[in-house]
Amino acid sequence: MKKCINNCSKFLPAILLPGVLWTSIQLQAQFAPPAGMPGTTAIFADSTVFVDWASTCSFQAGWMDISNESLGVVTYGTPENVTGKADDLVLSLGDGGVATCLFTTPLADGPGWDFAVFENSFDDTFLELAFVEVSSDGENFVRFPASSLSQTETQVLTFGLLDATQLNNLAGKYRGRYGVPFDLNELSGESGLDINHIVAIRLVDVVGSLSPPWQSFDQEGRIINDPWPTPFETGGFDLDAVGVIHNQNNTGILLVDAQNNFLIYPNPIEDILYFQSESPVERLSFFSSAGRIVFQSENQQQLTIPTGDWPAGIYVARLVIENRILTSKLVKLK
Known part of the structure; x- marks a missing residue:
């Protein structure tokens, strides 16, 4: 919904009102803080942890204002804006809108975060939220258990503010170019879901209304309060991209570490690269991005390269x- 800011000056006084809440709501904070702050989980779009991005996207547009359907649905952006790396080209979902992303290779559970969702918020407090769901067959989806500790006494208005430390497992809690990460292991054991074969990720706009019947709820049944109404063509969650950290081609990427008896360091690469293993590996190869072998060795346990x-x-x-076969992605900066 950010694109309408320059054309919606008549709503600007609403910006000042929710700001009164900022100091008091810090007292209940318990989740990761905004990008750039100690303890944040935000991942920058240029991070080398990403091995893939959404390849296609389908879309069901939501209403500009679900309480006034006569306004119609949102019209800003195209599904193609969602594919590829985060670049601030977005698809606005509208109230309750749904975007489903597919990938060239199914995602899989690896150590730590497995993927991240990017929105285009222009700062750390004007946040628009979405639920995140995953599927192993493209038809049956399981939702990540979301939490919202935001106050529910007063509606967060059109340009109101939220506190990222009161939000968890909700896409959109970080500013643009910083992804909100998700760990597939959180959904381990869910019926009908194979966390090592995720073919689709679905984003569902959170309708931030406090008024029934348009409310959205977190895993504990709390109403989720986020900026509403947003009666514009750019209303609702603005999906930028979905970045993949682990898929079926690289779930071994972080098996190459001290906990699993392998160590390759440093990353980023400097003038010397070190390899250590508790036992000899049959073959160790390094490939450039063009697929050329730049180094290869066999039956080694320790190397200085x-x-x-x-x-x-x-x-x-x-x-x-x-x-x-285990793979690990590295970067050389100079």
């Missing part, structure tokens, strides 16, 4: 051991 002549760019380490 000169990389001073490697051009800056993205590299992939590939280990073969005991009929397993």
Whole structure:
């Protein structure tokens, strides 16, 4: 909904009112803070942890104002804006709108975060939210358990403010270019869901109304209060991108670490790259982004690899051991 700010000056006085709540709501804060602050979980769009992005997107437009359907549905953006890397080109979902993203390779559960959702908020407090759901078959979806501790006594108005530390497992809690990460392991054991075969991720706009019958609720049954109404063509959650951290091609990416008896460091690569293993690996190879082998060794347990002549760019380490293939993505900055 950010695109309408310059054309909606008649609503600007509403910005000042919710700001009164900012100091008091900090007292209940318990979740990760905004991007750039200690303890944040926000992931920048340029991070090398991303191995893929949504390849296609389907869309069911939501209402500009669900309480006044005569205004029609939102019209800003196209599903193509959602594909590829986060770039501030967005698709506005509208009240209750739904976007479903597909991927070239199914996502899979790896250590830590597995994917991140990007919105285009212009600061850390004007936040528009969406539920996040995943599916193993493209038809049956399971929702991440979301939490909202925002006050529910007073409606957060059109340009009202929210506190990221009171929000969890809701897309949109971070400003533009910073993704909200999700861990598939949180959904382990959910009926009908294979967390190692996720083919679709669905975003459902949170209708932030405090008034029935248009309310949205978190996992504990609390009403979710977010800026509403947003009766514009750009209303609701503005989906920018979905970035993949773990998929079926790279769930071993973080198996290459001290906890799993392998260590490759440093990353980013400097002039020397080090490899250590508790036992010899059958083959260790490094590939450039063009697919060229820049280094290869067999039956080694410890290596010191000169990389001073490697051009800056993205590299992939590939280990073969005991009929397993593990990969790790690295970057050389200069």
